[in-house]
Amino acid sequence: MSHVSLKCTACGNLHDSSMDTIQCPDCGEPVDVRYGPNHQTGDHTWAGVPIPMPYHQTGQSVTLGEGNTPVVAVNWVAGEVGIQNVDAKLEYMNPTGSFKDRGTAVMMSVAKELGVTEVVEDSSGNAGASVSAYAGRAGIIAHVFAPANAPEAKLQQIKVYGAQTHSIEGPREATTQAAIDYYQQRGLVYASHNLSPYFLEGTKTFAYELAASPAGVPDHVIIPVGNGALFIGAWKGFQELLAAGRIDKTPKMHxxxxxxVMPVAAAFAGKPWTLEDSRPTIAGGISVATPPRKQQVLDILSASRGQSIAVDDTSIVWWQKAMASKEGIYCEPTSAAAFAGLQILAEHGHISREDRALVAVTGFGLKDAPPA
Ligand SMILES: Cc1ncc(COP(=O)(O)O)c(C=O)c1O
Ligand SMILES: [Zn+2]
Structure with missing residues (x-):
């Protein structure tokens, strides 16, 4: 994969593309894919537009038809929050029911091309289900570590796609540590959706689809953020499109x-926040106390002039129920958090009445316990 290298997000050093380089060997920070000058984008297109991808041949890619999710107007939401145009992009219509499939498809395509036969992943549920499905399809053995208290439907989904599941007691961080110990002891590949630079190459397709849509790029994109895979990937996509002259503006990313669990929102507000400040939340997908790509998320908030908002569980449940009963959109609590955030953004005047806002509905409601 000579056309691709991995660039450290902190020190900027370049490293060879490899599934074994999940953090910069020089400083330990996450790495991103960088395309060399000889890169041929012509091989891959998305939404009719050339897109750089880290694997070579389209025919080798591991796909289940992910992406190209519908965008629907949510007029009841628009009235409720006082904004004229609000759209929802239904990411739960991806093959395993969450946006994670965008990232997994590319990560597994690279793994297959590099001859990887066995991977380790840790997940609160959705990424685990996605990796389990795509690994099985690619003929790759997957070990998925998940918290013992993850929603039953997600644990079942991970199992039924065929991954070897490892259930870990304790906080979410204990699951990550168990996965790291496991891959290091056995010399396996750590296909972490939080760290893999290839995963972000998949989530960037979200931006390509918006750019190609008749309405074009919205003024605001609202995303529930744990580690930021969709948030960072979408921004990368917008930057590529801008550099290629295919769009002339980028949205504010919120x-x-x-x-x-609000490490990003606290840092954005300039307030101290540590692991000890964590409290349980029903938004399990964004319950990430120490996100390794936090600085990247903060940099994007600043570059796009977006906001980071923390919302409470009461408003999350309210929005989860309201989205189902008023809009026919049954999303999981993590995804409902984005609508609770939209309401606050509008209330605080960060989104004005005439602006067009788009909310990513990241995961399907049946994956989690029903709202109380
Ligand atoms: C439904 C859903 N939405 C959003 C997220 C947040 O994704 P990220 O941690 O990449 O920001 C997750 C992560 O598990 C999720 O499952
Ligand atoms: Zn570095």
Whole structure:
């Protein structure tokens, strides 16, 4: 993969593209894919537009038809929050029911091309289900580590796609540590959706689809953020499109967190926040107390002039129920958090009445416990 290298997000050093380089060997920070001058974008297109991808041949890619998710107007939401145009991009219509499939498809395509036969992943549920499905399809053995208290439907989904599941007691961080110990002891590949630079190459397709849509790029994109895979990937896509002259503006990117686990929102507000400040939240997908790509998320908030908002569980449940009963959109609590965040953004005047806002509905409601 000579056309691709991995660039450290902190020190800027370049490294060879490899599934074994999940953090910069020089400083330990996450790495991103960088395309060399000889890169041929012509091989890959998305939404009719050339897109740089880290694997070579389209025919080798591991796909289940992910992406190209519908965008629907949510007029009841628009009235409720006082904005004229609000759209929802239904990411739960991806093959395993969450946006993670965008990232997994590319990560697994690279793994297959590099001859990887066995991977380790840790997940609160959705990424685990996605990796389990795509690994099985690619003929790759997957070990998925998940918290013992993850929603039953997600644990079942991970199992039924065929991954070897490892259930870990304790906080979410204990699951990550168990996965790291496991891959290091056995010399396996760590296909972490939080760290893999290839995963972000998949989530960037979100931006390509918006750019190609008749309405074009919205003024605001609202995303529930744990580690920021969709948030960072979407921004990367917008930057590529801008550099290629295919769009002339980028949206404000807003990162929504739960107030029980809000490292990004706190840092954005300039307030101290540590692991000890964590409280339980029903938004399990964004319950990430120490996101390794936090600085990247903060940099994007600043570059796009977006906001980071923390919302409480009461408002998350309210929005989850309201989205189902008023809009026919049954999303999981993590995804409902984005609508609770939209309401606050509008209330605080960060989104004006005439602006067009788009909310990513990241995961399907049946994956989680029903709202109380
Ligand atoms: C439904 C859903 N939405 C949003 C997120 C947040 O994704 P990220 O941690 O990449 O920001 C997750 C992560 O698990 C999720 O499952
Ligand atoms: Zn570095």
């Amino acid at each position: 990162a929504i967190q739960a107030d029980g």
